[in-house]
Amino acid sequence: MKVITANFVTCAVKECKTSPASFPLHFHDAELEQQELDFQPEFIRNVIPRIDWEALRATANELGFPSLPDAKPEGQALENEQTLRDLHRMLLETHVSEGKLVCGNCNHAYTIKEGIANFLLPSHLGERIHRPETQWVTNASQFE
């Protein structure tokens, strides 16, 4: 599981989603691997605004990366190739092959095996709550 993905996931337990302690999930016993990938600056530029910077700083810290700047790079800073390369290396080239992701709210641990994280919940945690209704159109031909 790559560092970028860890920034997009939180605890799968619905009640935890509202708790600030559930994000980011904390890596435990993480085995890190590096994999060289093509540098794609346009992707880094596109995705940085969607990254939760505080959470990424926390994750970087847990995984033993040199500390990230206090503020998220924006505007001109995203034109700096070294900044983009550093982010590329951390977000895309670093992955956790074995370990756990632990929720700071409910303490549930999600395991990562062979690079694949398992977010399935045991049934007592995965209660289904009311979902908003979707509207349906009976006659689809109006779109065709």
Add this chain to the structure above:
Amino acid sequence: MEYLVRFAQTHETFRRPELEACATIAGAEIEILSYNQYSPHCVVRFPDAAAAAATIKRSVLAKDVFELWGQGTTYEELHEDVRRRSQHLWEGYNNVPWKFVITSFSGTRSMEKKGEIMRSFKYMGFHGPIQMKNPDEEFHVMEEYIDDVEVAALGVSRIEEPRKIFLGRKLGISCREDIIKYDLKKRRYISTTSMDAELSLVTANMALAAPGKLFFDPFVGTGSFIVCAAHFGALTMGADIDGRSFRGKDRSKLGVFENFIQYKTESKFIDTLTSDLTNTPFRRSGFLDGIVCDPPYGVREGLRVLGERKGKPAVNVIIDGVPAYLRPGFIPPKKPYGFEALQNDVLNFAVQALVTNGRLSMWMPTSNDEKLEFPVPMHENLEVVSVSVQDFGNWARRLITYRRLPEGELSDISMARKRTDADGYNANELNAFRRVVRTMLMRRDRSNGLMNGKKHMLKGHGTRCGEDSEASQ
């Protein structure tokens, strides 16, 4: 200026939406001036030749694109139109190596007649060398007759002379040959439900896959959609409730990632996760540019989500003093799930996870019987961009593409009605589509004497890889 797009004569209801999507990807304005589902020829307006070529380069269902030099219903009309439209262009091409091509859609011309047609354009004054291999310019005369499909569908009669003739200067070809590259027969990791290469590529186009973007498939399976989104340059992620589907059975192989290696798109692969859409781990903020998926319809296999069946209380089993769910190899219980509930979850997830103007392209089965028409699900934060249908005779499936609207902008869903799953606890009760198709197939098989304990197989559709066989109960 007007341009002629020549389509492949297949997947007709996908062609226009895909062309429009490709124009959006190329950042080109497009206006479709004439389109006929029974014809490969489509006249469009683009701002310039570069926009036309860039759009078609991304299309899977188009074959090529031409600068339109003239059109008519007879050769007299065509010549007149060529003089009017393109006389000012002739001079620029009168000394370059060139070739002339005559093609007839649903018709034939003898070599003799072709020579005669060619000579009738002599007035354009092209004196450059004729070069059959790699000429600088290609000029095409495209004739259009009436094909058998149209004859059968509309009851029109065949014709001896073309009903439409075009002259065009070729600008470029589409990426249609990528279908061969992504052919399932040559792909390393597939299953019986892998979507074919052509429609997977079209799906990625509909969702506007492009370099720099982030794409996701919540029902990734063997990864057909994300492999195609990656082909167009997007970085991709996938999830599945059953990790075996993307990991594969062979422990020495890498499952979906094998395909990224095969197509040399390893740098476009981010992650696959085992997760359930109803209890998704993704945080609630827009981070995806595109979602491409073919949710499990559960015709052969019932739909499943995590949870206990009715009547089975959520008890925690303790084994050797450790709760069962904490032991390695624990498989969480799954329960039957309704077709409508599933689609609601996909739409709600898309609203939360897509960035503004991000797209969801979702496949959905439907019946051809009007009484059993399956509605298009709608959400006020999503605009329906297009609906295309692939017909299999006794059933059909649709590709529905949505656009995530900016906050504060709502789509009109007043024509929609609320729909929820009927009460029920087994897969058939929860899934009208499964009920209908299964009944239909069983009836057909019984009358054909085919009921000898074999499972049904639908064309283009079957079990998802590695799913537990118990699910079909």
